[in-house]
Amino acid sequence: MNKRIKSLLTGALVSYAALAGSQAVAGESALEKIVDKGELKACFEAGYMPFEMKTKDGRFIGFDLDMAKHMAKSLGVKFVPVNTAWDGIIPALQTNKCDIIISGMTVTAQRNLKVNFADPYIVIGQSLLVSPKLAGKIKSYKDLNNPKYTITSKLGTTGAQAAKRYIPKAKLDLFETEVDAVLQVSNGKADAFVYDLPYNAIYASQHQQQVIHVDDPFTYEPLGWAIRQDDPNFLNVLNNYLRQVKGDGTYQRIYDKWFKSDKWLKQVQ
Numbered sequence: 001m002n003k004r005i006k007s008l009l010t011g012a013l014v015s016y017a018a019l020a021g022s023q024a025v026a027g028e029s030a031l032e033k034i035v036d037k038g039e040l041k042a043c044f045e046a047g048y049m050p051f052e053m054k055t056k057d058g059r060f061i062g063f064d065l066d067m068a069k070h071m072a073k074s075l076g077v078k079f080v081p082v083n084t085a086w087d088g089i090i091p092a093l094q095t096n097k098c099d100i101i102i103s104g105m106t107v108t109a110q111r112n113l114k115v116n117f118a119d120p121y122i123v124i125g126q127s128l129l130v131s132p133k134l135a136g137k138i139k140s141y142k143d144l145n146n147p148k149y150t151i152t153s154k155l156g157t158t159g160a161q162a163a164k165r166y167i168p169k170a171k172l173d174l175f176e177t178e179v180d181a182v183l184q185v186s187n188g189k190a191d192a193f194v195y196d197l198p199y200n201a202i203y204a205s206q207h208q209q210q211v212i213h214v215d216d217p218f219t220y221e222p223l224g225w226a227i228r229q230d231d232p233n234f235l236n237v238l239n240n241y242l243r244q245v246k247g248d249g250t251y252q253r254i255y256d257k258w259f260k261s262d263k264w265l266k267q268v269q
Contacts, residue, residue, distance in 0.1 A: 029231050029233045029234055030099045030100075030227060030228060030231055030234045031231075031233055031234045031237060033099070034075065034077055034099055035075075035076075035077065037077075038077050038078055039072075039077050039078040039079070039080045040068070040071065040072040040075060040077050040078070040079055040080065040099055040100065041080040041082050041097070041098040041099045041100075042064075042068040042072075042079065042080070042081060042082060042098055042099070042100050042101070042102045043082045043084045043089050043092050043093055043097065043098035043100070043101045043102070043103060044060075044064055044065070044068075044081065044082070044083065044084065044089075044101070044102055044103035044104075045083065045084055045085060045086045045089060045103055046060055046062075046083050047177060047178065047179065048062075048103070048104050048178070048196075048199060049062070049198070049199050049202045049203070049268070050062055050063050050198060050202060050258040050259065050264065051063050051064045051103065051104040051198070051258075052064045052065055052103060052104070053268045054083075054268070055267045055268055056267065056268065059267075060081050060083065061264065061267060061268075062258065063254060063255065063257075063258040063259070064102045064103060064104060065081065065102075066254045066257070066258070067102060067121070067245075067251075067254060068081075068100075068102045070245070070250060070254070071102075071241060074241060075237075082097060082098045084097070084098070084103075086103075086154075086156060086157075087155075087156050089101055089103060089105075090111070090114050090115060090226070093115060093226060093227070093228060094114070094115075094228065099227070100225055100226065100227050100238075101115070101225065101226040101227075102225050104196070104223050105117075105223060105224065105225075105226055106124075106158045106221045106222065106223055106224075107120060107221075107222045107223065107224040108158070111226070114229075115226040115227065115228065115229060116226065116227055116228070116229050116230075116231065116235055117224035117225065117226055118224055118225045118226075118227070118235060118238035118239050118242060119224065119238075119239050119242055120222030120223060120224050121223060121224065121225065121242055121251075122222075122223050122255075123220065123221065123222045123223070124196050124197050124198060124217070124221050124223060125196075125197055125217025125218065125219045125220055125221055126141075126158065126159055126162040126194055126195065126196065126197070126217060126218055126219040126221070127194075127195070127196075127197040127200045127201075127213065127214060127215050127216065127217050127218070128141060128144070128192050128193065128194060128200070128213070128214040129182060129185055129192065129193040129195070129200050129203060129204060129211040129212070129213055129214075130185070130191065130192045130193075130211065130212045130213075130214055131185050131188065131190070131191050131192065131211070131212075132209070132210070132211070132212055133188075134191060134192070134212075135212055138191075138192065138214060139214065140214065140216065140218065141166050141167055141194075141214075141218045142166075144167050144170050144191065144192055145166075145167045145168065145169045145170060146169055146170060147169050147170065147171065149170040149171070149191040149192065150170065150171045150172075150173060150184075150189075150190045150191050151163055151167060151170050151171070151172055151173070151190060151191060151192045151193065151194055152172070152173045152174070152175060152181040152182070152184045152185065152190045152192075152193050152194070153172070153174055153175075153178075153181055153193065153194045153195060154174065154175060154176070154177060154178045154181050154195065155174040155175060155176055157178075157195070158196075158219070158221055159178075159194045159195040159196065160172070160174055160194075162194055162218070162219050163194045166218060166219075167194070170191075173190065178195055178199060181193055181195070182195070182203060182211070185210070185211055186207055186210035186211060187210075193211070196221070197215065197217050198259065200213055200215070201213060201215065202262075202265075205262065206265070225238055
């Protein structure tokens with residue numbers, strides 16, 4: 001275990017013990033459970049490139065998976081992946097099916113009422129994938145704000161929220177998965193797809209004849225790791241861990257692997 005992380009973890013657990021001794025109402029920190037069981041269970045939903053995906057041979061890979069594995073290793077425990085449907089991912093955390101959500105989750109006030117977020121580990125925004133028939137006509141989301149256009153997004157995501165807020169006049173069709181939603185554009189059944197920029201950039205590079213990427217993001221969306229509420233010790237360790245990996249080059253190395261290279265694509269195609 002990295003000595004610095006070990007020190008942070010030890011300090012957090014000592015603080016937890018002191019807090020538990022002085023406050024009977026204090027809940028048990030997830031840190032203690034993680035250490036006792038020797039495993040870090042992370043919830044995610046496979047299918048969000050390049051954050052979390054399932055390979056052709058059934059393995060889970062991606063930016064978030066690599067970060068979670070490194071986090072577990074730094075804490076001296078085993079990483080346990082928990083693939084979870086998006087609409088049930090917060091309930092899964094709340095009912096102890098996992099210890100943390102590491103799944104490209106945008107920090108929002110509504111979600112913050114149910115979970116606590118560590119400091120953002122990456123910032124993204126919503127962009128557009130547009131039908132080639134609209135080449136030159138759609139230069140921003142504002143150009144789509146017309147009843148004659150049909151746009152798609154994934155149900156329950158900030159992409160859907162952005163479409164409703166910024167493009168209210170267009171017809172909006174929502175789908176269970178991002179794949180189903182974007183295929184409507186690829187197949188000529190919809191005019192545009194609203195979703196996170198990293199996913200759109202990768203999809204556009206793979207389907208250059210089917211979609212055009214309008215890659216100027218029109219929202220600001222910080223992504224954060226989510227944990228159960230009332231656990232300041234775990235939150236402190238996560239924030240200190242994030243500062244360390246961003247400072248020692250680990251974060252950049254993992255980022256470059258997934259966002260600046262496409263070598264991994266052959267594993268999921």
